[in-house]
Amino acid sequence: MLGRSASADEPGRAPFVARNDPPFFRPLGGAERAAADLGQRVFNTSFLPAGTSGAARIAGLGPLYNAASCDACHNDGARASGPAGDGPVPIALVLRLASPTARNGQPAGDPVYGRTLNTSAVDGVAAEGQVRVRYAAHKVRFADGATAELRVPTYEVVEPSRGPLAATTVLQPRIAPAIFGTGLLDMAVAPRTATGRFGWQSETRSVREQTATAFAREMGLTTSEVPADDRTPAELAAGAAAAGGAEIDAALLAALVTYERLLAVPATARDAGIEVRGNRLFIRLGCVACHTPSLRVPAGALGDAHEAHIQPYTDLRLHDLGEALADRDVTGHAAPTRFRTAPLWGLGYRPRPTSALTFLHDGRARTVTEAILWHDGEARPARRRFMGLRASDRALLDQWVLER
Amino acid sequence: MRHAVVLVVLGLVAGGTARGADPCDAFDWNVTAERTLFGQPGRDAAAATALTASPTLALSTLYRLALAPQGDVSFVQPPAKKTLADGAHGGLASFHLGAPGRYRVSLDAPAWIDVVAGDAIVPSRAFQGRPGCAAPHKIVEYELPAGDAVLQLSAAAADHVRVTITPSPPATM
Numbered sequence: 211m212l213g214r215s216a217s218a219d220e221p222g223r224a225p226f227v228a229r230n231d232p233p234f235f236r237p238l239g240g241a242e243r244a245a246a247d248l249g250q251r252v253f254n255t256s257f258l259p260a261g262t263s264g265a266a267r268i269a270g271l272g273p274l275y276n277a278a279s280c281d282a283c284h285n286d287g288a289r290a291s292g293p294a295g296d297g298p299v300p301i302a303l304v305l306r307l308a309s310p311t312a313r314n315g316q317p318a319g320d321p322v323y324g325r326t327l328n329t330s331a332v333d334g335v336a337a338e339g340q341v342r343v344r345y346a347a348h349k350v351r352f353a354d355g356a357t358a359e360l361r362v363p364t365y366e367v368v369e370p371s372r373g374p375l376a377a378t379t380v381l382q383p384r385i386a387p388a389i390f391g392t393g394l395l396d397m398a399v400a401p402r403t404a405t406g407r408f409g410w411q412s413e414t415r416s417v418r419e420q421t422a423t424a425f426a427r428e429m430g431l432t433t434s435e436v437p438a439d440d441r442t443p444a445e446l447a448a449g450a451a452a453a454g455g456a457e458i459d460a461a462l463l464a465a466l467v468t469y470e471r472l473l474a475v476p477a478t479a480r481d482a483g484i485e486v487r488g489n490r491l492f493i494r495l496g497c498v499a500c501h502t503p504s505l506r507v508p509a510g511a512l513g514d515a516h517e518a519h520i521q522p523y524t525d526l527r528l529h530d531l532g533e534a535l536a537d538r539d540v541t542g543h544a545a546p547t548r549f550r551t552a553p554l555w556g557l558g559y560r561p562r563p564t565s566a567l568t569f570l571h572d573g574r575a576r577t578v579t580e581a582i583l584w585h586d587g588e589a590r591p592a593r594r595r596f597m598g599l600r601a602s603d604r605a606l607l608d609q610w611v612l613e614r
Numbered sequence: 615m616r617h618a619v620v621l622v623v624l625g626l627v628a629g630g631t632a633r634g635a636d637p638c639d640a641f642d643w644n645v646t647a648e649r650t651l652f653g654q655p656g657r658d659a660a661a662a663t664a665l666t667a668s669p670t671l672a673l674s675t676l677y678r679l680a681l682a683p684q685g686d687v688s689f690v691q692p693p694a695k696k697t698l699a700d701g702a703h704g705g706l707a708s709f710h711l712g713a714p715g716r717y718r719v720s721l722d723a724p725a726w727i728d729v730v731a732g733d734a735i736v737p738s739r740a741f742q743g744r745p746g747c748a749a750p751h752k753i754v755e756y757e758l759p760a761g762d763a764v765l766q767l768s769a770a771a772a773d774h775v776r777v778t779i780t781p782s783p784p785a786t787m
Binding site for chain 2: 228229230231247250251252254255256258262263264265266267268269278281294297298301329330562563564
């Protein structure tokens with residue numbers, strides 16, 4: 211009988227016992243524990259519009275936003291699920307907007323709507339618009355004759371409230387990734403890209419910057435790190451003035467970042483037979499070229515005096531995955547798109563038994579197989595080798611990936 | 615491989631409600647019973663700050679529940695979702711189930727829901743929330759035993775919430 215092993219002994223991992231109380235990857239002392247506890251409360255709290263009676267530290271939401279809390283999208287630190295089917299996209303699928311021209315090394319947004327299409331607003335203000343998706347089926351045939359069906363998405367911006375988006379604006383649907391493990395990635399010894407290490411396209415350099423950017427663009431909350439929300443000059447001219455100063459004070463931001471950086475990656479049970487054979491397949495197909503199994507973290511990162519190796523299965527670098535996965539501009543033209551290699555650790559974690567697992571930057575893939583089939587560009591050779599596998603090996607690799 | 619396509623539907627420039635579909639129609643579950651209940655005015659009740667004073671809620675009935683400042687509530691168990699208490703409201707109510715099974719708690723606004731049975735918080739089985747919909751806004755489903763249970767509400771921004779507890783409809787084959 212094949213035995214089962216667990217990844218709980220791997221650095222940075224821990225069993226997730228209480229869903230609403232995810233564990234940390236090392237023991238915490240008194241002050242750090244208090245900060246992490248405060249940070250967890252900040253993470254879970256729904257912020258309120260400025261001027262709400264009694265709101266105190268949690269005032270300042272909006273006026274334009276997508277979600278009122280971090281937890282609404284990154285539920286208990288886990289990755290969000292993509293759309294179940296046609297219709298309005300979940301709030302955790304954010305439509306980012308990018309201009310093809312860069313400013314200070316970062317892409318600018320749509321001239322009217324900024325970097326994020328904000329789908330909610332406080333009373334008296336119109337949301338920027340809504341996003342709907344429709345899927346078309348596309349069949350793919352494996353070498354053994356079996357087929358798989360991919361969902362090809364069509365995104366629809368419904369009723370942009372301030373006029374049309376610019377024709378050259380690139381639409382970037384992005385599902386909320388997992389927060390767990392980001393602190394370990396922040397500490398990993400690996401070449402940093404020119405722009406950063408976090409976000410689907412490495413657009414931010416640290417957990418702190420990623421958090422502050424999300425606060426500003428998706429919740430309308432300013433911090434000392436990012437002192438402006440996502441409203442463009444056009445929107446500011448037409449509506450409420452910009453907030454004066456940071457709406458989230460430095461202590462709350464620091465506590466939140468502390469909490470996020472300490473979250474462990476879920477430990478997984480592993481089938482010993484699948485472990486060896488899956489690993490061989492993963493290497494033979496060439497997946498390891500980008501999904502690097504191991505990264506080093508410096509001494510002290512995990513609370514002891516030794517350096518260690520974490521197993522995130524990412525090289526943290528940007529790669530071209532082909533035109534099919536590329537973002538499109540408003541007129542439908544593909545825009546040059548590179549994605550940071552997504553970590554595979556924790557991919558199979560289900561917050562609830564009923565939680566749906568979806569994959570890729572917009573949750574279009576419903577299985578690991580579908581996600582692999584979408585890989586093209588630099589990953590085309592690996593995908594071709596995968597399509598040549600027999601069904602049992604494809605299923606084995608699927609399961610192996612989910613057990614990372 | 616066919617490519618993802620983007621369409622932009624141009625609409626009214628002025629602000630106002632979107633002409634898109636009603637967000638309340640976007641629940642993935644059969645929520646006919648809950649939507650019908652939320653179309654009613656509802657009965658007034660006051661959630662308690664201590665279990666001994668908690669009102670008893672009947673199933674399949676809509677209540678307009680008054681809530682207290684969260685700091686004044688003595689929860690049976692600490693809320694499973696830790697939040698900042700700034701401006702938050704909460705309260706306790708009791709209910710009785712004649713049979714075990716799947717039940718839903720539905721609210722018209724964001725708040726955290728705990729169901730306590732046998733002195734322990736029952737983990738939720740699934741949930742749905744629909745931004746822009748308040749009839750209901752959020753539905754959480756539980757597998758519950760027969761007997762008495764406590765509804766704990768916390769992290770509510772307003773001092774009242776509309777709530778109903780309903781049996782989940784049978785799963786369709």
